[in-house]
Amino acid sequence: MPLPPFDHDAQTKFTDPPNSTWSFCQKIENTDSGRKWLEGEKKGWKVIDTEKEDQGELSALLVSGILPRPIAFVSSISETGVENLAPFSWFNLVSNHPPIVSISCRNAPRVKDTATNAKSGLGFTINIISEPFVENATATAIDAPPEFNEWEISGLTKAPSVHVKAARVKESAFSMECELFQSIDIAHPVTGEHTATLILAHVKYIHIRKDVLNERGRVDIIKFKPVARLGDITFGRISNAYRVPTPSWAKDGDKARRALQAKLPSKL
Numbered sequence: 624m625p626l627p628p629f630d631h632d633a634q635t636k637f638t639d640p641p642n643s644t645w646s647f648c649q650k651i652e653n654t655d656s657g658r659k660w661l662e663g664e665k666k667g668w669k670v671i672d673t674e675k676e677d678q679g680e681l682s683a684l685l686v687s688g689i690l691p692r693p694i695a696f697v698s699s700i701s702e703t704g705v706e707n708l709a710p711f712s713w714f715n716l717v718s719n720h721p722p723i724v725s726i727s728c729r730n731a732p733r734v735k736d737t738a739t740n741a742k743s744g745l746g747f748t749i750n751i752i753s754e755p756f757v758e759n760a761t762a763t764a765i766d767a768p769p770e771f772n773e774w775e776i777s778g779l780t781k782a783p784s785v786h787v788k789a790a791r792v793k794e795s796a797f798s799m800e801c802e803l804f805q806s807i808d809i810a811h812p813v814t815g816e817h818t819a820t821l822i823l824a825h826v827k828y829i830h831i832r833k834d835v836l837n838e839r840g841r842v843d844i845i846k847f848k849p850v851a852r853l854g855d856i857t858f859g860r861i862s863n864a865y866r867v868p869t870p871s872w873a874k875d876g877d878k879a880r881r882a883l884q885a886k887l888p889s890k891l
Contacts, residue, residue, distance in 0.1 A: 633862060635845045640865040647875075647882035674813070686712075687854030694852050695726050696760050698781075698789045699740035699747035701769070706790070707736045708763045708773040710752065712852035722826035723804055724749065729819050736769050738806070738820040746787025746802050749824065750795035754848040757858060759794070786827050796832040796847060801825060 642654050651657035673681060686692075695714035699707045713727035726749070728738040741747055752760045756779065763773035774781065774790075781790035784800045791798040801824035809819040837843040844861060851859040870879070 633860075635861050635864055638863060638865050640867045647879045648886055683855070686852075690853050691851035691859050692853075694752050694760075694850060695724070696750040696752050696763075696792060696795065697726065697737050697741075697747055698750065698792060699737050700745055700789045701736070701740050702743050702745070705736075705770055706772050706774055707740055708777060708779075708792075709735070709737050710760050710764055711737070714749075717823060721804075724799070724801070724824050724826060726822045726824065727809075727819055728822065730817055732766075734817075734820070738822060740789075741803050741822045741824070742806050742820075744803060745789065746784075746800065746827075747789045747824070748784055748787065748791045749799045749801055749826075750792040751797040751847075752850045753794075753796060754850055754860060756794045757850050760850075782830075784828070791830060796835045797842060798830040799824075799826045800828040800830075802827055 641656060642649075652661055671681070671684070676684075692712040693714055695711045697707075697709055697711060701707065711726050711728060713729075715725055717723040717725050726737070726741075728735040730738075737747070759777050759779050763777050765773065765776070767773060780793035782793035782798075784791055786800045787802070791800070804823040804825040806823070807821040808817050809821060810816065811818050831842065835842055835846040844864065849861065851861070853859050872879075
């Protein structure tokens with residue numbers, strides 16, 4: 624069955640959170656949506672032993688359950704000068720002081736060129752993917768040999784970096800020039816096999832297109848159009864967003880105490 628065409632005009636809209644009247648100690652079954660969610664629990668639970676599960680099935684399950692994931696579009700260069708461009712959805716922010724991000728590279732079917740290049744100390748760039756060039760970026764995930772330059776098939780444009788040798792992706796509205804902070808080889812606890820490399824990248828410079836910034840100097844998600852990775856070959860857009868305030872003890876501590884007190888059995 625053919626899929627409907629992509630809606631280029633749709634924009635992220637902001638709404639109230641799912642339960643805007645929630646208060647401390649309120650249970651999920653207090654709302655219609657919460658009760659419907661709990662109905663599904665009646666079908667029971669499937670418990671999976673990761674040491675016994677087929678590795679292919681386990682991988683598919685993990686990427687379908689841990690989502691949405693941001694995507695690091697990494698530009699790197701080898702010690703012999705071969706450029707590499709590849710997307711990684713096992714990526715996230717680790718620290719803001721110092722600014723550290725993480726990328727995990729699976730060693731299947733071999734050690735990724737990105738991991739090897741990152742360890743070389745030449746630096747690399749991490750570029751965030753937006754909707755207009757998601758197909759271009761995905762093309763670079765091809766399992767090409769190490770000497771192949773993915774830039775050539777991407778249709779994307781190199782932009783000079785100011786600190787590292789690797790180029791930025793000009794089409795990306797948010798790019799980070801990075802140095803290797805630490806690399807960690809992940810070994811299987813039973814077999815000892817080196818199965819992945821965790822790259823901790825120190826962000827040295829950030830390049831942001833001015834047109835995606837809001838009046839406060841933050842990235843505007845509507846203008847940015849970031850792409851998220853979901854399960855299998857599925858990607859996602861942020862179509863609806865809502866704000867859920869984080870409570871603070873100074874402001875909300877008394878409310879929390881009163882809610883707990885109301886739960887306690889009254890003394891006769």
